[in-house]
Structures are given as C-alpha cells and as structure tokens.
Amino acid sequence: MSREYDRDWDPDLYKKIDKYNSVKNLEQCLQCGKCTGNCPVAAITPSYNPRAIINDILAGSTARILDSDEIWRCMKCGTCYRGCPVDISFTSLILELRFAALESGHGQKYVVPANKFVFRSMEYGINFVPGKRGMERVMKLRSDMGVEPFPKVTPEAIEQFKAIFEQTQTLRYMEKLKTDTEKPLRLSYAEGRIVNE
C-alpha cells in the first residue's frame, strides 16, 4: 500500500462526494457513533464503520475510501439514518460513494454482474423477470390463482421505459462500465482486519 500524505487530502471532499446533492448535511455530523452502534453490518464486520467513513470524508482523506471494499458492504437498511440525531442520510452517502468509486474505476465487480437485471428489465418493463424455467413456474402459479399468467405491461410503456434509459445516457453508462478495466481494490478486510496489504 502506498503511503498517505496530508497533501493528498482534500478539505472540500464532502462537497464533491455529494455530487447529486442527496445527503446535503454531512458537515453537521456530531461523530456520536449511533449509526455504527445500530448498524447490523458493523455488528458482523467490525471493520465497517459508518462513523469512521464520515470522519474520513470530512477530514478529506481521499485514498482510503473509494478503493476499499468497505463501501460495498452496506445493505441499505437505513438503521443509521433512523438513529441519526441530525438526520444524515448515510444510505444516500453510500450510493454517492459508490458512484464516485465507479467513476474512479473501482468496484465494477460489484455492479456489472447485477446489471444483467437492468438490461433484462428493458425488454419487459418490469424487473426480476425470471428465465425460461422460472417463467413456467410463475405462469403456473398465477394461472392456478386465476389471474393473468404474467403481469402485463403494454408495448408502448416498455418502449418508453427503455427510451428514458437511452435518453438519459444510462444504458451507455452501463455498457461503458462493462468494458472499462477495473482497478483492483487496494484494501480488503475480513473480520475487522486488513488481509491483503
């Protein structure tokens, strides 16, 4: 691991990270640690520490956040936000961090396999459409219940759904993620310890 120098730190990091303006009040953090105490992931994986992640961002440490796999542990249950006395939406922060990580070329391995669902939903207008065998099961279940064999979405709606993803450049963005070469994550942790320094 390369050394981290304070000249690399960026005091405005918290503004840059919040690119889509979904957290808004990160600098109000009291460092009380309620987010971490409540967090079910932190209870299992002590190296995952929401309070420390906020602290690092506010201090401006750029190196240790985006290329570690800590930000890919969150289950987005929002218990952190529910306990937060100043209403910082840590789940939104995690999403922003993931956007930033992908932009800097880290962590594609976590999203690219899942993107097949997005491409599939473009064909059907709804998500989680199963494959051939799963489809037979669903159609039988639904027919037995006396409802239409598969939830219907009109062709126009599917076309418009897909057009929205095309016109906002989202599909292109995801295609690009697929072909980008991924920079390896520098740090990974297990049970609270760094394992591949």
Added chain:
Amino acid sequence: MNKTKVLTPQERIGKKPDKLFLFRSCTGSIGYPGTESAVREVLIKLGIDVITDPDQTCCSGAVAGYSGYPPEASLAVTARNFAMVEKKYDADTYCFCNGCFVHISHYMHDLQTDPDKMANANAIINQWGYDYKARNNFYHVQELYYLLLDEIRALVVRPLNGLRVGCHYGCAYLLKKYGIVDDHELPTFHEQIITALGGVPVFYKERRSCCGSGAGRGFTHKESVVHPHLVRKLDSAKEEGVQLMTTVCPGCNMALDAEQPVLAAQGYGPYDIPVIDLAQLIGLAIGVDPKILGFTANTVSLQGVLEQVGLGKGA
C-alpha cells in the same frame, strides 16, 4: 428538526378513499404473485375500487440500487408513471412494496423540491404527452389497513385462533422517519392488526432488524454479510416460538422465506417459519379463498398455519 414524526392514519390519509391506483411491484407480482392478488382482494372486500394499469412500469428503484447508474433515469421513470396516473385516473396511488415506497417517495421528494430535476424529467416525458404536476398523493397499503382497522376487525370470519405471529416491518417504510403512521423506532401498528385478526403478536428480539436483502444482495453486498445477520434474526424468532412471520415488502418476503433452505444447508436452523405478506394474512382471516392468496409460491409450507385457522386440506 421540528417536523412531525408520527401522524395518525386519519391525519396521513384522511378519509377512506373510494378508488385508488394500485402500483404493482416486480417481486410481489412475479416471485410471490399471491401478494398482489391478496392486496387486491382485501381492498375489494373493504369496498374500495382498485385500479391497475398495464401502462405502469417498474419503479426502477431496485435497479438503481444495485447498478450504480446516476439517478436521472429513475427520476424520469417515476415522473412518467405518476403523470400517467394523473392523466388517466386522477387518483391517489398505493403501493404494496416497501422498496417501491421508499424509492418513489425519495424521487418524488426530489422532483417536488428541485425545479431543475422536475424540468429535466418533464422534458423527457413530454414527448409522449405526459406532464407530471405532483397533484396526487402516494401511500403504502399498510397505512390503509391501519386506517380501516375497525372495518377489518368487523370482517373477520376465520379468526387466527391464537396463532403466534412475528411481524417484520421492513426497513424501508420506517426509513421515511417523518410523517409516517407509527414511531419509526418502536412501531406497533402491525401488532394491532394481528390482534384484530385474532392472532398473538410476538415481540421477538430482532423484530426491527433488516432482512438483509436491500437491493442487490449477493452483488453489491455479499452473502457473507447477509447470512450471519439472517441467522441472528431467525434464531430470535424461533426462540420466541414464532409460527408465522408477516412482511409488507415482497423483497423481505423473498429474503426471509427463500433463504431458509440455504441457511439449513449451512447447518443453521432448521427454522421452518413460513413468511407471508400482511395482506395475505388479512385475506386469510376475512375469508378470501386461500387459492387466490397463492401460498403455493412459498418455500416454507403453510400447512400448520392453515390447520390452525381451520383449513385442513386444500389451499
């Protein structure tokens, strides 16, 4: 900081609606199709006109959750769906999935508070003749059950005979934190509904904890995080003798039900706790045909539960 946290359902919804638009969800209509039809049957029994429309697409919340794309597309999808409802029906929308609820509420809030985002979304959907004005409200059906608790109690024909039911609220509804129908830290309104149906609500230790699914279980966060957490949750439910678990989110339903054999294969459990949607349980108690409730989709069999409410065979 002076926002209201808890509203009574009367303050939140007002009076009982004559008609509502039911926002279909992906898992609730595909993986566990009983959820959608149970919600529909329960609402019809309560005398409400239920509208669904094949022009409605996915809320796109789940895909946004695990694919790492920026939010513009999902904002436009939300605007399109709700502009369609405004234009065709002018009714309030109710969803039956916590995931849909939190994503749509979030995007609606963004659209309504940020004129730029609203203008961008409308610029895209204008080409199909839609214009989103945010005229109608958006709720979760569980709020409606709570509003109509007395009517539900009066409709019960198949009381649950002291069935021990553990409630799982799911994170995403309580995550709204402000302006919801119960306290986000210690909610009890599901338990009130269970009591009204003749069941015994069980306050197990990990009642409020997450199902571990989020959007993107196995992708954006690994099973190695989820499984120990689920074990903890199901262990505490088993300890308290929970016979049935209810959810209000098809995603949670899938995570809690379909993962039980996986956990058993790893040497945990066996738990054998069936998991169904709250609407399916209400439907069961108010006398909806069990065939329509679609229990066959469940991994863990409901045979014991059905016997306890007096439905030995069939179903």
